[in-house]
Amino acid sequence: MWLSIDKNSDFSIHNLPFGIFSTPKTPKRVGVALGPWIIDMTKLADLGAFGGVEFDKNVFQKEFLNDFMAAGKAVRVGVRQVLQQIFEDPCSPFKGFASDFLVPQKDAILHLPVKVGDYTDFYSSEQHAFNVGAMFRDPQNALLPNWKHLPVAYHGRASSIFVSGTHFHRPKGQTCPDETQPPIFGPTKRLDIELEMATIIGMGNEIGDCISVNEAEEHVFGFLLFNDWSARDIQKWEYVPLGPFLAKNFFSSVSPWVVTMEALAPFRVPTPAQIPAVLPYLKGQHLQNFDVTLEVYIQPAEDKEQSEFLLCRSNFKNMYWTVAQQIAHHTVNGCNLNVGDMLASGTISGKEPDSFGSLLELTWGGKNPIPLPNGLVRKFVEDYDTLIIRGFAQKGEIRVGFGEVKTTILPAK
Amino acid sequence: MWLSIDKNSDFSIHNLPFGIFSTPKTPKRVGVALGPWIIDMTKLADLGAFGGVEFDKNVFQKEFLNDFMAAGKAVRVGVRQVLQQIFEDPCSPFKGFASDFLVPQKDAILHLPVKVGDYTDFYSSEQHAFNVGAMFRDPQNALLPNWKHLPVAYHGRASSIFVSGTHFHRPKGQTCPDETQPPIFGPTKRLDIELEMATIIGMGNEIGDCISVNEAEEHVFGFLLFNDWSARDIQKWEYVPLGPFLAKNFFSSVSPWVVTMEALAPFRVPTPAQIPAVLPYLKGQHLQNFDVTLEVYIQPAEDKEQSEFLLCRSNFKNMYWTVAQQIAHHTVNGCNLNVGDMLASGTISGKEPDSFGSLLELTWGGKNPIPLPNGLVRKFVEDYDTLIIRGFAQKGEIRVGFGEVKTTILPAK
Numbered sequence: 001m002w003l004s005i006d007k008n009s010d011f012s013i014h015n016l017p018f019g020i021f022s023t024p025k026t027p028k029r030v031g032v033a034l035g036p037w038i039i040d041m042t043k044l045a046d047l048g049a050f051g052g053v054e055f056d057k058n059v060f061q062k063e064f065l066n067d068f069m070a071a072g073k074a075v076r077v078g079v080r081q082v083l084q085q086i087f088e089d090p091c092s093p094f095k096g097f098a099s100d101f102l103v104p105q106k107d108a109i110l111h112l113p114v115k116v117g118d119y120t121d122f123y124s125s126e127q128h129a130f131n132v133g134a135m136f137r138d139p140q141n142a143l144l145p146n147w148k149h150l151p152v153a154y155h156g157r158a159s160s161i162f163v164s165g166t167h168f169h170r171p172k173g174q175t176c177p178d179e180t181q182p183p184i185f186g187p188t189k190r191l192d193i194e195l196e197m198a199t200i201i202g203m204g205n206e207i208g209d210c211i212s213v214n215e216a217e218e219h220v221f222g223f224l225l226f227n228d229w230s231a232r233d234i235q236k237w238e239y240v241p242l243g244p245f246l247a248k249n250f251f252s253s254v255s256p257w258v259v260t261m262e263a264l265a266p267f268r269v270p271t272p273a274q275i276p277a278v279l280p281y282l283k284g285q286h287l288q289n290f291d292v293t294l295e296v297y298i299q300p301a302e303d304k305e306q307s308e309f310l311l312c313r314s315n316f317k318n319m320y321w322t323v324a325q326q327i328a329h330h331t332v333n334g335c336n337l338n339v340g341d342m343l344a345s346g347t348i349s350g351k352e353p354d355s356f357g358s359l360l361e362l363t364w365g366g367k368n369p370i371p372l373p374n375g376l377v378r379k380f381v382e383d384y385d386t387l388i389i390r391g392f393a394q395k396g397e398i399r400v401g402f403g404e405v406k407t408t409i410l411p412a413k
Numbered sequence: 414m415w416l417s418i419d420k421n422s423d424f425s426i427h428n429l430p431f432g433i434f435s436t437p438k439t440p441k442r443v444g445v446a447l448g449p450w451i452i453d454m455t456k457l458a459d460l461g462a463f464g465g466v467e468f469d470k471n472v473f474q475k476e477f478l479n480d481f482m483a484a485g486k487a488v489r490v491g492v493r494q495v496l497q498q499i500f501e502d503p504c505s506p507f508k509g510f511a512s513d514f515l516v517p518q519k520d521a522i523l524h525l526p527v528k529v530g531d532y533t534d535f536y537s538s539e540q541h542a543f544n545v546g547a548m549f550r551d552p553q554n555a556l557l558p559n560w561k562h563l564p565v566a567y568h569g570r571a572s573s574i575f576v577s578g579t580h581f582h583r584p585k586g587q588t589c590p591d592e593t594q595p596p597i598f599g600p601t602k603r604l605d606i607e608l609e610m611a612t613i614i615g616m617g618n619e620i621g622d623c624i625s626v627n628e629a630e631e632h633v634f635g636f637l638l639f640n641d642w643s644a645r646d647i648q649k650w651e652y653v654p655l656g657p658f659l660a661k662n663f664f665s666s667v668s669p670w671v672v673t674m675e676a677l678a679p680f681r682v683p684t685p686a687q688i689p690a691v692l693p694y695l696k697g698q699h700l701q702n703f704d705v706t707l708e709v710y711i712q713p714a715e716d717k718e719q720s721e722f723l724l725c726r727s728n729f730k731n732m733y734w735t736v737a738q739q740i741a742h743h744t745v746n747g748c749n750l751n752v753g754d755m756l757a758s759g760t761i762s763g764k765e766p767d768s769f770g771s772l773l774e775l776t777w778g779g780k781n782p783i784p785l786p787n788g789l790v791r792k793f794v795e796d797y798d799t800l801i802i803r804g805f806a807q808k809g810e811i812r813v814g815f816g817e818v819k820t821t822i823l824p825a826k
Contacts, residue, residue: 159530183562
């Protein structure tokens with residue numbers, strides 16, 4: 001490759017994730033991350049790079065990826081191949097114009113990459129469901145009877161999904177710390193993270209139609225890191241019988257670069273054994289999970305040097321229900337998905353305690369505070385803490401990373 | 414008024430609801446219902462009728478009301494006043510052009526009036542919550558501890574909200590009729606209606622800000638009739654612990670005409686006494702409920718003459734939690750509402766058994782089938798049944814109606 005990229009970069013030539021960026025000189029538009037650069041797709045299209053791929057090139061001059069996504073999988077794959085050819089060919093005719101279409105990431109602002117129509121949150125990690133069930137209900141019957149028969153999910157709030165770097169104020173709400181007393185009102189005392197991945201839908205279905213489990217991946221454009229911020233004390237009081245509402249809808253944060261299905265293809269791993277057997281409409285193929293290391297870091301408010309400390313390390317492969325199964329289930333009743341819809345995985349916890357994907361689980365409901373260096377501890381998130389999720393897949397020399405989603409918590413208004 | 418309108422018309426000069434229509438000659442655009450007519454707002458604006466109201470008249474040439482709603486309350490009120498003046502003035506200069514801007518409703522197609530960003534469903538009728546709690550949990554403790562402290566709600570599916578006249582296929586899904594056996598898959602056997610009203614948000618709030626209970630009505634554009642179709646057998650199996658999902662998201666239907674806050678003003682009635690007292694952020698004003706009669710009719714599949722039979726008659730005033738309280742609660746954590754968001758009321762059931770707003774309640778879980786004429790009975794909705802919700806407010810000569818939402822159920826695909 002004629003562009004020099006650090007071998008540890010998340011944004012290798014094998015990745016080529018899509019996002020939306022702007023600079024002081026250019027309005028929001030589609031870009032592709034490559035090492036420390038952003039490929040300005042509008043500029044590269046203007047140079048004629050994509051003449052061999054049939055689609056309306058105006059889809060690159062948009063504030064969201066949706067129109068490009070709607071152009072379809074063949075266009076996405078074609079554009080990806082053109083990019084790989086350009087950068088791998090030392091004699092590429094576009095090499096001489098590189099300064100025209102490469103923008104340093106440090107000079108750009110990254111924006112929410114997709115316009116989210118509907119957002120769904122699943123609950124697909126067995127260990128997470130077990131942990132929550134054991135804490136709140138009964139360790140002997142931690143999983144509810146439906147859990148191994150269907151990928152449990154609920155609808156969430158699309159309007160309050162923001163990109164990495166957007167900060168938010170600690171939410172206020174009703175809690176009932178003493179159930180013999182009336183509820184009280186105030187800032188949440190149990191602000192938590194949830195380590196999740198978000199699937200971005202690139203092709204929808206008509207109302208009344210369903211998407212079969214083996215067609216489902218054709219409907220996926222790619223994935224983002226997702227932090228499903230949660231207020232545990234608000235959640236505990238409000239969630240019966242209709243599920244989480246204000247405990248979740250105050251803010252969710254996502255990473256800016258959508259890593260495509262094609263980039264993740266080398267990292268497929270077996271779907272876990274599912275016992276009891278699932279109903280036929282959920283019977284998927286063998287390699288429908290993905291080996292993506294996921295990490296959560298904290299920069300504690302008290303640390304003036306903004307040091308980062310690892311809170312947990314999990315993996316996208318710790319999913320009992322695959323993305324394909326989630327999509328098949330979501331549409332089996334005829335529910336229509338649209339381009340840009342976001343399906344979050346639910347908190348991804350592994351078997352080991354240091355792989356649990358929320359503070360609720362890591363501290364076991366606040367009972368076991370997490371020791372940090374310099375005598376600091378955390379039960380839940382404090383004001384001015386910064387939380388970072390990172391993710392990457394690696395196989396030999398091939399690295400495909402997600403970058404990060406980084407959010408600072410401001411005090412309640 | 415120089416236009417003759419039946420005194421029983423839902424669309425009196427006091428109403429003037431906004432919607433989206435098209436005809437073979439005109440694409441989708443904003444209209445206002447008046448008697449059997451639709452006022453083509455684009456045409457009337459072209460004639461200069463709204464010169465005294467400052468806004469971009471292009472908002473009428475849109476496929477949804479959102480841009481007009483975003484113009485603000487003053488514009489909505491101003492446009493309404495102009496319309497009332499035009500039709501009440503026997504010498505109106507626009508009278509001679511009536512055939513240019515009046516379209517017979519029978520010649521038009523009505524469309525979904527708003528582009529819904531996020532859709533929230535509340536659970537705000539005490540009798541409904543009591544009935545469901547008594548049936549599924551415990552008649553002695555039918556209301557959960559949080560119910561009288563906060564307006565319980567959950568996020569629903571925006572993509573599957575369709576306008577009256579759109580039909581849908583009976584949804585399929587997992588159910589578990591015998592809990593000692595594995596779940597089974599097939600068409601729902603307990604397809605139900607929910608009689609609801611939907612609030613349409615006309616002014617949003619920024620993320621992190623909240624809307625106070627006494628400002629809340631300023632954020633409302635108006636209301637629709639809402640049928641929250643539900644598959645009770647799917648719901649029962651899937652809904653723990655995260656709430657309803659596939660039991661609801663296959664289809665929801667709304668009426669086409671948005672009745673404004675101004676049109677409903679004469680029908681304000683007292684907010685019900687709320688005991689125990691609510692937290693200060695929920696303490697609203699005295700007259701924040703609305704006296705709107707709501708009716709559900711069925712045209713049973715077997716009846717070849719398509720006769721309609723009344724299933725229940727309820728009233729929008731049967732709400733324990735007001736719309737103002739719903740909005741204050743929804744945003745108290747900083748959750749951002751946007752123009753076009755839809756907040757459904759939850760099933761509106763009154764005290765009397767014939768005012769229950771769902772078949773689940775009317776038949777008490779299917780135990781007491783409803784007798785219809787000609788020996789017909791219904792426990793739940795059957796294929797080819799047509800369900801109709803109507804709503805109207807009346808005070809002396811003043812009638813403000815919602816029209817109807819009418820939907821036929823097709824067999825499972």
